[in-house]
Amino acid sequence: MNSTAATRNDATIATDGDAFALHDDDRHAIEHELAHYEQPQAACIEALKIVQRRHGWVPDGAIPAIAGVLGVGAADVEGVATFYSLIFRQPVGRHVILVCDSSSCFLTDYEALYDALAEALGIQFGQTTPDGRFTLLPVCCLGACDRGPALMIDDDTYGPVDPGDVAELLEAYA
Amino acid sequence: MTTSRPALRSSLRYRCQLRQPAAERRAETHPLTWRLHDDNSPVGYDEYLDKDGYAAVREVLGRQSPDEVIGQVKEANVRGRGGAGFSAGMKWSLTMKGEGIPRGYLVCNADEMEPGTFKDRLLLEQQPHLLIEGMILGGYANNSRYGYIFLRGEYVEAARALTQALEEARAAGWLGNDIAGSGFDFDIALHTGAGRYICGEETALISSLEGSRANPRAKPPFPGQSGAWGKPTVVNNVETLCNVPAILRHGVEWYQGLSGGRSDDGGTKLYGVSGRVNDPGLWELPIGTTGQELLDLAGGMRDGKALKTWLPGGGSTGFLLPEHLELPLDFDTVGQYGSRMGTGLLTVVTEEQSVVSLLRNLEQFFSRESCGWCTPCRDGLPWVVKILQSIERGEGEQGDIELLEDLAVKLGPGKTFCAHAPGAAMPLQSGLKHFRDEFERGISHRPRAAHEDPIPVGEV
Numbered sequence: 001m002n003s004t005a006a007t008r009n010d011a012t013i014a015t016d017g018d019a020f021a022l023h024d025d026d027r028h029a030i031e032h033e034l035a036h037y038e039q040p041q042a043a044c045i046e047a048l049k050i051v052q053r054r055h056g057w058v059p060d061g062a063i064p065a066i067a068g069v070l071g072v073g074a075a076d077v078e079g080v081a082t083f084y085s086l087i088f089r090q091p092v093g094r095h096v097i098l099v100c101d102s103s104s105c106f107l108t109d110y111e112a113l114y115d116a117l118a119e120a121l122g123i124q125f126g127q128t129t130p131d132g133r134f135t136l137l138p139v140c141c142l143g144a145c146d147r148g149p150a151l152m153i154d155d156d157t158y159g160p161v162d163p164g165d166v167a168e169l170l171e172a173y174a
Numbered sequence: 175m176t177t178s179r180p181a182l183r184s185s186l187r188y189r190c191q192l193r194q195p196a197a198e199r200r201a202e203t204h205p206l207t208w209r210l211h212d213d214n215s216p217v218g219y220d221e222y223l224d225k226d227g228y229a230a231v232r233e234v235l236g237r238q239s240p241d242e243v244i245g246q247v248k249e250a251n252v253r254g255r256g257g258a259g260f261s262a263g264m265k266w267s268l269t270m271k272g273e274g275i276p277r278g279y280l281v282c283n284a285d286e287m288e289p290g291t292f293k294d295r296l297l298l299e300q301q302p303h304l305l306i307e308g309m310i311l312g313g314y315a316n317n318s319r320y321g322y323i324f325l326r327g328e329y330v331e332a333a334r335a336l337t338q339a340l341e342e343a344r345a346a347g348w349l350g351n352d353i354a355g356s357g358f359d360f361d362i363a364l365h366t367g368a369g370r371y372i373c374g375e376e377t378a379l380i381s382s383l384e385g386s387r388a389n390p391r392a393k394p395p396f397p398g399q400s401g402a403w404g405k406p407t408v409v410n411n412v413e414t415l416c417n418v419p420a421i422l423r424h425g426v427e428w429y430q431g432l433s434g435g436r437s438d439d440g441g442t443k444l445y446g447v448s449g450r451v452n453d454p455g456l457w458e459l460p461i462g463t464t465g466q467e468l469l470d471l472a473g474g475m476r477d478g479k480a481l482k483t484w485l486p487g488g489g490s491t492g493f494l495l496p497e498h499l500e501l502p503l504d505f506d507t508v509g510q511y512g513s514r515m516g517t518g519l520l521t522v523v524t525e526e527q528s529v530v531s532l533l534r535n536l537e538q539f540f541s542r543e544s545c546g547w548c549t550p551c552r553d554g555l556p557w558v559v560k561i562l563q564s565i566e567r568g569e570g571e572q573g574d575i576e577l578l579e580d581l582a583v584k585l586g587p588g589k590t591f592c593a594h595a596p597g598a599a600m601p602l603q604s605g606l607k608h609f610r611d612e613f614e615r616g617i618s619h620r621p622r623a624a625h626e627d628p629i630p631v632g633e634v
Contacts, residue, residue: 036363037385038403044385045368049327076386083387083545085369086327098328102289103489104448104521106535140371140543141289141489142328144188145448145519146455155330157188168182 020061022069026050030069040070044080048087057088085139092135093128095173098152101138104145108160113149116163120170134170189214190296193455193471201226203432205420206413206442207458210300216335219342222303228348230419231310236356240271243315243422250421250429251440256283256374256411257487257516258593259505262418269316269398270406277319278405280312281383284325284332284412285367285374289489289539290521293444293456294412298325298332301416302339306362308415310348311422313360316408321362324379327369336364371543375592376409378545389547390592417441436462437504445503447472449522450479456519462502468520469499479524483608487516489536490597492604493529512604529609530616533601534562540598548590554581555598565616572621575613579606 022030029050033043047070051062058081067074081087088096099114114125117136121129128135142157144150150159153173161169191214192207199208209217209225217225234243248263269278282305286294297305309321325333340362343349351359365383367373373382377391380402401407421429421441430440439461445468446456452473459467465484475481483493486503492513494501501507508515523532541555558581564570585599606613 036365038405039384042383042385045382046366049366049368079387080385083370084367087368101535102539103485103532103536104290106532107449107521107523107527139328140287140369140539141291142188143286143292143295143326144190145290145292145521146191146446147188148448150188152328156183157328157331158183158186159188161186165182165186169186172180172183 020059020065022051022062022065023054026054027069030066034070041072041076044070044072044077045084045087048077048081048084052088056094057091085137091128091132093133095133095154096135096137098137098139098142099125100140100142100144100148100150102141104141105148105150108148110149112163113151113161113166116166117151120166134173190292190299191456192296193453193457199458201420202424202428204442204458205424205429205432206297206304206416206444207301209304210296214300216299217301217303219303219339219346222301223346226423227303228307228354230422231307231348232354234311234422235314235354235358238422240315240317243311246421246426247315247418250417250426251438252414252417252421252429253439253505254411255413255417255443255517257288257490257514259509259515262410262414265398265410266312266315266408268396269408271317276405277317279402279407280309280316280318280321281379281402281407281409282309282321282323282412282415283374283376283379283409284323284329285379286329286412287326287371287374288487288517289536290448290485291446291488291517291519292448293446293517293519295329295332296444296456297412297416298329299335302332302335303343304416304419305336305412306339306343306348308418309362310353310360311418312408312410312415314358316406318360318406318408321360322365322383322402323362324373324383325364325366326373327367333364333366340364370545371539372545372592372594375594378592379409380407387545389545390594392591413444433461433504436460436502438506439504443503443518446519447522448519449484450476450524450527451522452476462504462507464502465494465499465520468503469522475522475524479526481522482525482527483523483529485516485521485523485601486513487518487520489521489539490514490593490600491516492600493608494604495608512607513600528566529605529612530562530566533605534559534566536601537562537598540594544594548592548595550585550589551595551598554585554595557581558585558598558602565613568616568618570613570617571619571623572617574617575606575610578602578613582606 030047033046047066063078064074067077142150144159147159196212201208244266252262253259349361372378373388378388382388397407432441442458443461448454481496485491505515537558541559544551546552561574582599582603585595587596
């Protein structure tokens with residue numbers, strides 16, 4: 001339905017040249033989301049999450065593809081994609097570790113936990129291990145302050161996590 | 175090792191838990207939590223229905239006018255539990271409704287991200303039907319066509335519980351057309367976010383819901399006049415909405431009596447304590463409970479350390495001193511002491527912990543989470559962080575304290591579209607006021623010495 005829009009968007013956004021085709025299931029899932037809102041732009045964040053669930057991140061080519069389905073400009077989609085911290089515009093590891101660095105976890109020494117993670121993985125915040133297994137990121141207060149320091153690995157929330165538990169905990173994520 | 179792995183994972187897994195056992199909680203005294211289980215399992219649909227669930231919807235829809243509902247919520251004086259403390263009934267009375275005005279939206283703000291706050295998670299994960307019932311009543315009162323639950327993306331378990339509960343409520347006819355034979359149509363969708371603290375700000379939340387960057391909007395027009403897609407929109411916190419069913423079921427007088435004369439505010443509050451205490455946790459208590467009572471429930475300070483200071487309700491509230499522990503924690507009282515009750519979840523700081531370092535951590539948070547829309551916030555907060563970092567290293571410059579004081583004023587109310595920068599300014603201002611000596615100890619350079627002896631600046 002939006003072939004003109006898609007063509008226009010293809011021409012106006014720089015991509016890394018990788019061919020990207022929206023999976024049929026993802027396209028349907030995005031179209032299904034449209035029903036929840038008054039205007040298609042509203043499905044933008046969910047559309048990005050749908051693509052990210054399949055690919056682990058949002059590849060460049062997905063931006064004009066989503067814009068085409070929603071009938072909005074690619075720049076609008078890119079603006080949204082780069083605003084939200086849980087939308088990844090570069091490849092991430094198979095598992096994403098979100099370490100809470102807010103006040104309650106600061107007071108219960110998340111920094112020692114972070115040091116243990118950084119040492120075990122050999123990476124810092126914002127980096128991915130060379131084997132593509134883990135990405136380490138900070139996150140806003142996880143709402144687990146009574147059990148700080150807290151972190152999330154994928155969909156699992158843990159707390160309090162002792163620095164000494166890190167190695168064994170990470171083993172569970174292949 | 176292999177065998178102990180699942181045990182370690184499961185022992186470390188975070189479980190949201192109310193600290194009062196079920197035996198201590200009753201419908202008459204604990205309207206928010208009396209149905210919850212000791213094992214933290216969610217209250218399912220059948221059980222919720224058996225325990226007076228959806229009774230308020232049945233009683234009110236089609237039998238009372240929306241204005242009558244608003245009148246009761248207003249009289250009960252339910253104040254916004256997201257932290258701002260604005261009267262929910264007043265907000266509802268200001269929603270545009272009537273002939274020729276389109277039906278708009280009721281949005282539940284479930285974007286809990288305020289540093290130190292872990293209360294809405296409990297209600298979302300363990301009692302989703304109470305929220306849905308509160309939203310149906312709110313939708314009815316505000317003549318809303320549709321409801322959204324704006325849930326932060328990281329609350330995966332809450333998303334699961336809510337998705338199931340919405341399906342159950344829809345199947346049972348509590349959502350959809352002609353709810354309980356009242357002629358009222360209303361449905362709810364779950365909208366999950368993708369990070370960013372600013373989404374919890376009322377107007378930024380609406381921008382995010384519309385699929386844009388979460389920039390705030392100028393008020394007026396207020397969301398109740400023109401919100402999501404230009405329609406009248408009401409945004410209420412999870413805990414606020416969860417108070418509504420019991421008020422309509424048991425009456426205003428009962429609700430006001432819950433605080434037992436401790437406060438002019440009505441009802442109960444989810445209070446909590448985090449930081450280095452013996453037994454951090456979450457409780458449902460009469461509004462107006464004191465900080466000392468909470469600290470005692472939390473088993474006092476860990477390792478016998480003394481309390482230096484505390485934040486009464488999240489990172490955007492002002493520092494209070496040990497002498498303030500005797501104050502009843504309600505919106506008006508705490509407001510008189512240079513702070514706010516905020517979310518009512520205490521963050522405690524021990525005598526050994528540095529206020530400068532904690533403030534640096536808080537301001538780094540606010541700096542990172544600024545949406546960048548307004549200049550004082552976007553540029554002022556990183557500046558504050560840089561100064562705090564140099565003071566923390568003992569490399570501050572004379573005049574830095576005055577500069578921080580000036581910045582706190584320039585980040586204050588009225589300078590920006592939303593309350594993000596004023597929220598960041600409040601702990602800064604109160605920290606400087608109560609703990610000036612700690613800042614002074616971090617200053618080693620004479621004024622304007624930066625050029626000859628550059629003050630290193632760290633990452634923001």
